[in-house]
Amino acid sequence: MAESRVVLGGGCFWCTEAVFANVKGVKSVVSGYAGGNRPNPNYEMICTGVSGYAEIVDITYDSDVITLAELLDIFFVIHDPTTLNQQGADRGTQYRSVIYYGNSVEKEIIEESIKRHQAEFRDKIVTEVSPLPEVVYPAEQYHQNYYAQNSTQGYCQVVIAPKLQKFMTKFPQMLG
Numbered sequence: 001m002a003e004s005r006v007v008l009g010g011g012c013f014w015c016t017e018a019v020f021a022n023v024k025g026v027k028s029v030v031s032g033y034a035g036g037n038r039p040n041p042n043y044e045m046i047c048t049g050v051s052g053y054a055e056i057v058d059i060t061y062d063s064d065v066i067t068l069a070e071l072l073d074i075f076f077v078i079h080d081p082t083t084l085n086q087q088g089a090d091r092g093t094q095y096r097s098v099i100y101y102g103n104s105v106e107k108e109i110i111e112e113s114i115k116r117h118q119a120e121f122r123d124k125i126v127t128e129v130s131p132l133p134e135v136v137y138p139a140e141q142y143h144q145n146y147y148a149q150n151s152t153q154g155y156c157q158v159v160i161a162p163k164l165q166k167f168m169t170k171f172p173q174m175l176g
Contacts, residue, residue: 004060004061006061006068007056008056009095009099010078011088013032014155015087015163017147018148018164020071021147023061023074023171023176024173025061025176026060026176030138030139031057031139032057034100034137035128035130036053040137049093049094053137054096055094056100058138072109072110073117074167074171076120076125079163082122088159100131101131114129147160
């Protein structure tokens with residue numbers, strides 16, 4: 001197994017976690033916070049929109065099963081990378097579209113993916129591409145595996161379930 005890691009922010013981490021938890025080759029998905037400037041963030045701090053942190057998912061995957069480029073294909077389908085600091089009704093810098101890279105090879109793959117996916121959008125992709133911070137903080141336990149534990153709640157039904165369905169329809173070969 002070739003274990004790799006990518007950290008993605010595509011709006012609410014509940015949505016992105018629910019999708020990537022179902023991807024073949026993904027070993028773990030941890031909802032969390034990255035890109036801010038204060039140590040030990042918590043959800044209340046993040047919700048202010050001034051902490052600098054984004055809601056992210058920290059994904060560990062087997063690159064022998066799925067590639068970074070394939071994960072990014074999913075990422076660009078399940079969220080709108082053209083809205084700055086917003087996904088649907090969620091607004092604020094904590095909901096920004098962001099991809100953190102660990103090295104120059106990953107950065108190149110990310111930049112190529114953005115160029116390739118730009119043709120699918122009328123508006124410009126505004127996804128932030130930044131070096132992986134030294135520390136990525138896991139979110140509180142009640143945020144982990146949220147959709148699986150709360151799938152009957154309104155937000156899960158109205159916002160998360162359609163993204164999960166879109167993923168399953170577009171990428172049936174990647175279902176894990």
